[in-house]
Amino acid sequence: MDMCRGLCSMTAILLVLTPHVTSSDTNNMRIATSAKLFIGNGSASQRHNTTETTPVTETTPTTTEELTREQVILIIALQISLTCFFFVGLLVCCCLCYCCGEYDDCEEGREGCRDRFSDCCENCFSRCVCKCDAEATLMVACVQSEPVYVISVHLPDGQSVRMSVKGTDKVRVIKTKVNNIVNLPLCYLNVYHGLIPSESDSLDEDRTFMDYGIYFGTDSVFTVTYGLHKILVQFADDSHEEQFWNPLLTVEDLVNMIYLKLQAAHKDMILIKAQRKGRDTLRTLVESDKKTPLYRLHKIKVSVSFQVVLKIIGQNTQKSAKVFPTDTVDALAKNFVRAVIFIYEGTQLGSDKKLKDYGLQEGSVVTLDWSVKVYVTRGGQIYKYSLLASKVVGTLKQILAVDTDIHLFEQHLSFHGNVLSDDKMFAEYLTSKMEGKMVIILTSQPWRVPVLLPTGTLIDYQVSPNNNVAFLKKQIEADADIPVSRQILQIGQNDLADDGLLCDSIVTSSSVIYLKEQIALKYSANWTPVSARWRSLFEELLQVSDGNLKEVNNVCFSTKIDRFKIGSGNKTEVLLGIRHDGREVAVKRFPRSMSQNFKNEKGLLTTLDSPNIIRYLDIAMDDEFLYLILELGEFTLNEFISTDEYKQNQGSISRDLVGHILESLRTLHTGHNVIHMDIKPHNVLIDISNRAKLSDFGISVVLPDNQSTFYTTAKGTYHWVAKEILDSATGKAKYKKNADIQVAGMLVYYTLTGGIHPFMPSGEADVFLCNKKVQDGKHDLSALDDIVGKHLVAWMLQPDPELRPTIEEALAHPFFWNVDMRYRFLGALGDEKEVKESWKQQPHSVALTLDRLTVSVFNTVPHWKDLLDQAVYNGVAKPRKNGYRSTICELLRFMRNVDVHLKDQPPAIQANVGNPMTYFTARLPFDELFLKVYKTVKDTRSSADDWTVRGSLKEYFKA
Structure with missing residues (x-):
């Protein structure tokens, strides 16, 4: 810092002195003296603090000498050198130092002064003089050297300018320099770091680049925008969208931009109104006393309208008209020579109203209306009316029903030999000029009501308008053989009440009545009750209204009432149903997503026609489900x-x-x-x-x-x-x-x-x-x-x-097997030779196996005879000297002998035994005995001596 200060002081003094150099000795002495004071004797401050003991006396030369040529050249060279030295020093100071304004209070120090007077240094390193000491000594305040960077700034019009900044500079420095180029207030300018501006990252002008952490490189880029803010573009149909616009654009430019953007979709577009004159720029919408643009606070509205094509129907004419929805009805009427009336959806359009007020849009149909004189003749009587051509014939019939004694359903109107239809307009029958007249003939004829039967047959029934619905039902019963109690008459989705008059229930004389049979009543006539469990539910089902019943392929069931659902599983449901022949059935319902399961089950059930398998009866389907009609369980x-x-x-x-x-x-x-x-x-x-x-x-x-x-x-x-x-x-x-x-x-x-x-x-x-x-x-x-x-x-x-x-x-x-078959099996086995001879020393292996089971069967008594009556045993065993042994083979033989020879026993024994099968099954562990004997015989199947194929036993081993 001191070096810079000294350099600035020296160059300043030398520059002041050099212009005063003359060719006289006096000037030479003055230069020498000044140089001595500044260079030889130290700084000004040092001289000020030194006590002078000897006064300085200026010596006046006694003689004047002319300077030599060499001296003059030397002086001129010195002057040139000093001048160059001064400017070089000044340039160095401009690069390394900054200056501040005049100090008001030296106690703040140099740093405080620097902050207070920073504005004077904003414009390209301006030089300022500061007074900091008591004697106002000339001084320049220097700071530490800081790099200067060159950045690129992109403007909205495509320009790219370069400028020098430092990291400690505020963002405002960019706005200030751009302001000098485009002459826009700073409040219009937004600064962004980078190439793509974003509303969320614009830089605050009062913060430095270092505050944002921006470190400059060789290609630092900034973008300036001209306050691109949202403007609301509102259309005639009340739709709108928001756009970003440049404040330098004119209102006319804005309109053109909207037009170019939308003309591809709306070729017939016209600007109706803008809030400002076309040549005004958008920036003029900013209030001068506000820093924030007005369009940030109040969105600009631009009204845009598009032409639409209307279909105009008149007498013998049908044409299209291009209009703007913001046009009035009067503007549309100017296209016609005579006064006309416009009708849209039954509403007459008011002349001073705008078309858009009636909801007219592309393709809307407008009827061109006029007054028609209608003469209705009946016999020798004439009825005169003035009606709009757009009115339907039914309107005239309603008037005639009041003026005559003929009900509108019995009226027959004809014009030029053509029968007039209730729902057609008079304009459709006119062939002459608009203001013409119609002569209509009125006659009375019986009213015939068309009824569509369930079979698809359409029958006309002659009735009076004052007949009630029940009267018509009786006629239908006679023709279609459908009882009145099962008939439902409908127009559209509305049921006709039996006590209602036909003229009150039917909309027009040509309305078709649909006849539906009440589903439940139709099926109840043939119902044959079989199920005990489901009987009460079937009775309820046959009382359900048609709205809660479904009829598919002549099967009636309900999907809407849960109590009629009797089973479910794996996305299927089983419903109670009645077939047209009165049979009770189960209806298994599959969603269409399970069509493969449906086809599989249906195919198998069709094949498996057996009393052991639930029977398949039929199939049905609708848009959502598939149905299997099955035997009811x-x-x-x-x-x-x-x-x-x-x-x-x-x-x-x-x-x-x-x-x-x-x-x-x-x-x-x-x-x-x-x-x-x-x-x-x-x-x-x-x-x-x-x-x-x-x-x-x-x-x-x-x-x-x-x-x-x-x-x-x-x-x-x-x-x-x-x-x-x-x-x-x-x-x-x-x-x-x-x-x-x-x-x-x-x-x-x-x-x-x-x-x-x-x-x-x-x-x-x-x-x-x-x-x-x-x-x-x-x-x-x-x-x-x-x-x-x-x-x-x-x-x-x-x-x-x-x-x-x-x-x-x-x-x-x-x-x-029943007990009789089991008993007969044991008896047949007891008659086998090997069983008879089981008492021998070497019995047959099967007999031996049977005898080995004795202990396991009769483990509670030493001998099976202990389970029988002693008299019975003694009577049967009497022929044998040693009686019967305790083995199973002997028991089988004993049972066989009782069965065969009981009739030979005394009456007392016969009475005691009664039925041999009942006697033995009651006294012996019969099931265990039977099972073990059966298993023993069955096990011989895999041996060479297979007992299961023996004549007396094979009937018990068929499988």
């Missing part, structure tokens, strides 16, 4: 086991139900090579006679004759899936008929036990646990007391599919 199996009827007769009913279920499965497996794949209680229906039938074949498959396996993804319902399907749940499942067998075994146990699942004995609903037990083969059959039935279930539940019975073998199981 009373209950599903899971519902039936909760009924009192089942609980009171569980033993006999459950055995029959199991037989029905397996018979149904045999129909599938044997008769049609079908795998059901979804056996469960919900898919077993119980009919009115308690017969169980399989249903729901949506995912069932038909195997080709040469195929026994079907590969697909796992299907079915939780808890009712075979082990091998669960094992392959992550891939393709291998379906065979034996998969159905295992699930049917679960269903058999469920039926026999009143709803217990063999893999969920406690009724838990844990799907994972149930499936795990199925896969592990851990079933629990303890709830079933019937050991023969338990044997069948265990066989069907075998984890190994190959060890399960076929459906034929399952049905041949002795579970389905």
Whole structure:
């Protein structure tokens, strides 16, 4: 800083002194003295503080000498050098220093003064003089050197200017320099950093570039916009849009821009009004005493209108007219020679109104109207009227109904031999000039009402306007054989009340009446009640109004009332329905998205025509759903086991139900090579006679004759899936008929036990646990007391599919034998030779096996005879010297002998035994004895000595 200050002082002094150099010695002395004072004796401040002890005396030379040529040249060179030195120093100071104005208070220091007088340094480093010391010594305040950058500033008109700035400069420096170019107030200018301006990032003019974190590079770019603010452009149809506009544009320019933008879509466009004169610039809309432009506060409105084409219908003419919606009706009327009336949608247009006030738009139809003189003749009487040509004939009929005694429906009007239609305008019948007249002939004739029957036949019925609707219904009953009670007469969607007059109910004389039969009444006539469970609901169904009933393909049902929905599952619903022949049916409804399931089930049911399978009756469809019409069931199996009827007769009913279920499965497996794949209680229906039938074949498959396996993804319902399907749940499942067998075994146990699942004995609903037990083969059959039935279930539940019975073998199981058949089987076995000779030392292996079962069957007594009456045993055993041994073979022989020789016994023994079968089944552990003997004989099937094919036994082993 001191170096700069000294350099400035030296150059200033030398520059002051050099002009005064003369050729005299006196001047030479003055120069020397001045130089000595400034250079030799130190700075001015140093001299001021030094006490002078010797006065300075100026010596006047006593002689005057002429300067030599060399001295003059030297002085001139010195003067030139000093001048150059001064300007170089000044330039350096301009680059490195800044100046501030006059100090008012030296206590603020140089920095304070710099801030207070910064405005004087704003214009390109202007030089200012400061007084900071008491003696007002000349001084220039210097600051640390700061780089200057050259930036590019882009203007809206395409110009690009370059200017120098520093990081500590305020943004206003750009606005100021641009103002010198475009002569716009600073408030119009917005400065943005970068090439693309954005409303959100304009720079505040009172902040520095460093405040925004802007660090200049070699290509720093700024953009200045001319206050591009939103202007509302409002159109004649009250629609509007917002645009950005340049304030230097004129109002005329603005209009032209709107025109160019929209003329592609609206070629016939005209500017109606702008708020300012066309040559005014948008900047003139700024109030002079405000810094913010007016259009920031008040949006400019520009009204724009487009031509539309109207369709004008007049007498014998039809033409198009191009108009502006802002035109008045009078302007439209100027296109016509005579006074006319314009009608739009039944409303007469007022002459001083604008077309847009009536909602006229492109393609609107306007009727050209005028007054018509109408003469109506009836006999010798004439009725005169003045009507608008746009009025319909029905208007005249209403007037005539008042002026004459003829009801409007009985009026017959003709003009030039043409019958006038109620809904046509008079203008449509006129062929002469506008102001012409019409002569109409009025006659009275009977009124004929057209009625469209349900069959599609249209019949005209002659009635009087004063007849009521019930009168017409009686005529229809006579012709169409539809009882009055079942008739519904409608016009459009409105029902006609029986006690209403026809003239009040019907809109025009040509209105068509539609006859509909009441759906419920139509079906109730043929209904044959069968179902006990659903009877009351059928009675309710036949009382439902048509609005809540649906009739598809001669089947009536309701989809709107929930109580008529009797089942659902897998996106399907089952509804109660009645067929046209009165049969009660079930309507299974499929959404159209399940059309494949629908086709599959329909195809199978068509093939499976069996009393063991729910019967397919018909199909129907509408726009949304597909319908299967099926035989109606009373209950599903899971519902039936909760009924009192089942609980009171569980033993006999459950055995029959199991037989029905397996018979149904045999129909599938044997008769049609079908795998059901979804056996469960919900898919077993119980009919009115308690017969169980399989249903729901949506995912069932038909195997080709040469195929026994079907590969697909796992299907079915939780808890009712075979082990091998669960094992392959992550891939393709291998379906065979034996998969159905295992699930049917679960269903058999469920039926026999009143709803217990063999893999969920406690009724838990844990799907994972149930499936795990199925896969592990851990079933629990303890709830079933019937050991023969338990044997069948265990066989069907075998984890190994190959060890399960076929459906034929399952049905041949002795579970389905009655007691008589089981008893006869034991008797036939007791007659076999090997059983007779079981007492020998080397009995037959089968006899030996049977005898080994004795202890397990009779583990409570030492001899089976202890369970019988002693007199009976003694009487039958009397012929034998040693009686009967305690073995099973001996027991079988004893039972055979009682059955054959009881008639030879004394009456007392005969009376005691009674029926041998009843006697033995009551006293012996008959079921256990029978099952073990049966299993022993059956096991011989795989041996060389197969007893199941013996003559007396083969009837018991057919499968």
